[in-house]
Amino acid sequence: MMRKEIAQLSEQYKGIFEECANQIWSTPELNFTEHKSHEAAKKCMEDLGFKVSMLPDMDTAFIATAGHGSPVIGILGELDALPGLSQKADCDHLDPVESGAPGHGCGHNLLGCGGMECAYILWKYLEENNMEGTIKYFSCPAEEGGVGKVYMIHRGAFDDVDFCVNWHPGAGFGITHDGKSIAIQNYRFHGIASHAAGMPEMGRSALDALELFNIGIQFIREHMTKDTYIHYAITNTGGFAANVVQAYAEGQYVVRAKDNTELKKMLVRLDKIAKGAAMMTETTVEGPELVSAFSSFIDNTVLADVARENIKACMPMEYTEEEKAYLEKFIAIGSKAGSGELLDNEIHEDQPTSSDVADVSWVVPTSMITVPTWAFGTAAHSWAATAQGKSSAAHKGMNLAAQLMANIALDMMAKPELIEAAKEEHKKNLRGRTYAEECLIDKDRKPVPIF
Ligand SMILES: [Zn+2]
Structure with missing residues (x-):
């Protein structure tokens, strides 16, 4: 029932977030200079009724809050692009919009708007069901190298959050358990x-x-x-x-x-x-x-188990004939060309992350999942990923990610002992270490673009 209601809410409101994702795709901006993308995302959340706040020295980060009381659910989003990955939408051979310009080759236009959609449908669900809970959507700049989330942690952004959900666009389903320090x-x-x-x-x-x-x-x-x-x-x-x-x-x-x-x-x-x-x-x-x-990633099996059950319930992805034909066009250029599969039907749990989401995992129990938005074999950080970032299959993945994260949050809320268990495991996995001591970036340092 809950999943069905969440799916209905996504169906009802997805147009808002698809439009915002397309808009951000068309203004690809690099770390800490995501001004147009930031304005589009912020306006979208304000128009939907979220209370938006900013952080000191970070003009492309915001926190959008809705709901009331406990628990406090964090949803992470990103919106930065990558240098040199400009590419025309839907084009299956290299053809940049502007040669050498940035492009959304990591799908952060989808990542951010999927998080925003999750925040909104979760809020609507809590309201409709008279449930208590505070939703905080974190619009995080500069994931690509600039580690925007580190500066947000240093500014206390996550201090009152009980757990975080997060996703990343990809070529298959995945759950993150690991990530190195870099x-x-x-x-x-x-x-x-x-x-x-x-x-x-x-x-x-x-x-x-x-x-x-x-x-x-x-x-x-x-x-x-x-x-x-x-x-x-x-x-x-x-x-x-x-x-x-x-x-x-x-x-x-x-x-x-x-x-x-x-x-x-x-x-x-x-x-x-x-x-x-x-x-x-x-x-x-x-x-x-x-x-x-x-930082390295602090695994949380309590959240991962809840994520796995939710992902399993919606596999495999169902595509229309047009979407299948579209994805097939891109499979041919992927590294796994010729497999004949549109998607693999496994949940990949062995792929480490190199994201600043890992830093958040040190301060809050964090769930990180991957949801397919691109054809099988498409590599992140490629022009082929940029090309597929506005497609109907990409939007389908984004809307599904929003629902999955909302369902993970609601499953956790349905059993408060799960939230406690996630917190206990978090404490255990930290083994007495604190983020303040471990983080390599100085607390007083101001955000700087790295490219
Ligand atoms: Zn990314």
Whole structure:
């Protein structure tokens, strides 16, 4: 009965959120500059009667509140796009709207509006059934690298929330249990420029230092835990003339580890290698400058079990013939081309997240699910995902996600002991660690765009 009523509410109001998702798709904006998308989402929630509040120093974040009393249910949403993923809607070959411009290649137009739809239908349901409960929709900026949610946590946004529900668009169903801690850091080497042949003895090469730093990193790979990764990009070689000793060189390093404790240990080791490289080359190293950092994901099996039952009840996705033909067009370009399947009928529970939703999971028990919006085999962060972001299949996934999250919340509310169990498990899985101590990003730091 409850699920049917939620489905009816979604059917009744979905047009509002589909329109808003299309609007956000057409104004793709990068981390912390999501002004048009933010205004569209905020206006939509205000028009629906939510009370909207803002957070200090964050002009593209808002909290929309409705209902009253306890429990307080958090719903997370995002609305940022990715650089270089501009693509014409529904087009199955690369054809950008504007070459090099941002695009919604991670489906955050759907993610945000699906969360807003969930908040609204849940509120309507509580009202119609005379139920108590406060709904808080969190419009979170800069998920892509900028970790907007970290700054929202630091501003106390989630302090009174009992549990959070969240979803991500994808090519299948999933439940998240895991996610690594990630740090993105810049290292800068400074040397002395000189004529490479005329006075080579006067030069001290920053580029040599950077190369030795990278070589040192290759050697520690043998002595790291299996779940640690280091990736790098040389972001500045110092110049294009080989007959100049390069006085400056810079690289960006992404380190992933099991949790923040392991991550911090790795970062100390990286610093030692950087200093060693500088010493060997008689250069200096500046930094590291912490660009961004994500925490590991704190699993909550109480919420995951409730999510699983709800997902199972609505599988498989039912598509119209037109939607099937549309998805087939995109399957051909996916990495799993030729499987002949429109969707796989499994709930994937083995895929870790690299999202700042994981940071929220440290302060509130959090459910994170994936719902299909794209053809099987479509990779997130691809132009093919951008292309499918306004389709009827994408909207269908978004509306289903809204219903699933509302049903998860209502199942939790129906049995208050489940909320208590989720909180107990949360406490147990933290093992005495606190977010304030573990988070790599300084509490006083202000949000900064990373690209
Ligand atoms: Zn995403």
